Amino acid sequence: MSALPAVVPQAGMPTKVRIYEVGPRDGLQIEKSVVPTADKLEFIRGLVAAGLPAVEIASFVSPRWVPQLADAHDVTSGALVEASRTRMPVLVPNERGLERALAAGAREVAVFASATETFAQRNLNRGVDAALEMFAPVVAAAQEQQVPVRGYVSMCFGDPWEGQVPMDQVVSVAVRLREMGCASISIGDTIGVATPGHVTALIDALRAAGLEPERLAMHFHDTYGQALANVTAALAAGVTEFDSSAGGIGGCPYAGSATGNLATEDLVWLLTGLGIEHGVDLDALSRLSLWMAERLGRPSPSRVLAALTRDCTT
């Protein structure tokens, strides 16, 4: 059996998509194990070699909050960002973080906002507005140095404390990040509760507020198995950038192979079947994710990875 699906395009979808790989940052930051710097660099090199066009490699948040990524400086400087054709953004929480990131060699950064007050307070220790105020000088300073900024909006569909999140809250935060100067906005389904109608409606609302789909990335979690159904809806709505994590790393640490981030392999399979250009070598990526799963000491939650490595003829 061929390890790739038949290619049958769907009318009305883009012909090319950018996969924005979040494994080394968003993935590793919530894994139980702390991965050694050398392994992180090998992981990043592998992702670049597998053809990923953008890899978020580190976070300059205080190591007190994210000890898994305390080596952000060494990872960033070791990744030889300037020498690579692959984009390698890093997450920065504030102006101090931006300075540290640029000193380590970063040429692209991201800030992380929330659509809900509760998550903003819990994750950023301040309200939605105060967080945006904190990011404004970061974005301005980055722009002065021609460093593009991506703005993340988390909890865009549901929030564990607040329940369903009103679309106008998401639109408001996304528009403010855009007005501040963010080059692209990543719309996050942090707890994985989105379904396709909700995705279409939110993209429509963002478009109506002046945020065209080409400015957006969609960041789906596969917690309830809906991520690829949601990608399908977002593709039909014209979105051309999707966040995912090699091997699906970054699952909930309290379950063996529980899922959080959409696995890049599963996304690649979908895009390949749809005939949408993505540039990723699935075999190379799968080998890399298996290697990382071994280092993390747990099976990958990726369905594609499981299927490709399974000894089963039916």
Place this chain on the structure above:
Amino acid sequence: MSALPAVVPQAGMPTKVRIYEVGPRDGLQIEKSVVPTADKLEFIRGLVAAGLPAVEIASFVSPRWVPQLADAHDVTSGALVEASRTRMPVLVPNERGLERALAAGAREVAVFASATETFAQRNLNRGVDAALEMFAPVVAAAQEQQVPVRGYVSMCFGDPWEGQVPMDQVVSVAVRLREMGCASISIGDTIGVATPGHVTALIDALRAAGLEPERLAMHFHDTYGQALANVTAALAAGVTEFDSSAGGIGGCPYAGSATGNLATEDLVWLLTGLGIEHGVDLDALSRLSLWMAERLGRPSPSRVLAALTRDCTT
């Protein structure tokens, strides 16, 4: 957090869908464990109580081939088919099987054809045409007794031995089953390689051959994580019946929680989010699937079931 997604319909989709539950037959027939008759009956009663409108409960294939379902007579007679408002079809391979099924109390049956020669030979021990000839008198005899027949077509997208399956092969088998008198046709992605563009194209081809979407059911496997993306495409194309298996039972027996059948819970989550009426009580179904997973001695591959039972606040 609420255990249900926000309800946001998607334009152009049906408002109501029938879930055709295949767990007791298609699911249990490839599980390693043989489930006792009493447990099967408790499972079926639970599915009926959870609101499933159709439950395929048994197979009258020779116990030599499917020892897991050797108790087809006792299960069918024990399920009190006539007293229930839930449809309870059973699989029959030939006229002898039909007789046994009707004697046990079945009021609805299904036959199982293949779109590919190799799988027909391996699964039915005869070619595609010979298998259809074997089914013709079965369907005729059932019709004489006002017993509706469902026709399955397997390997409709890819085949492990033949690779990609040409759409006209699928259309040809589906049309012949329809002409023979099958009331509905279930289009199976037996190895899970379909992607949404392929789904749309095949449904269009079937419609062009006179098989309207209302006559079809789609039977997706989640092997590569694509099942719900494919359901989304099929809903947009007007299909209103979907096969799934409670808890996703019927995975490949060679991996701990590998996936085969789409889990009914994951399908219910999608339909609920889309505001599509399905009549299933997710909580009751989830409890039942957890009970069955315990009996099978392995975790359920359903993402929804994992998420609902996980001890994780992020």
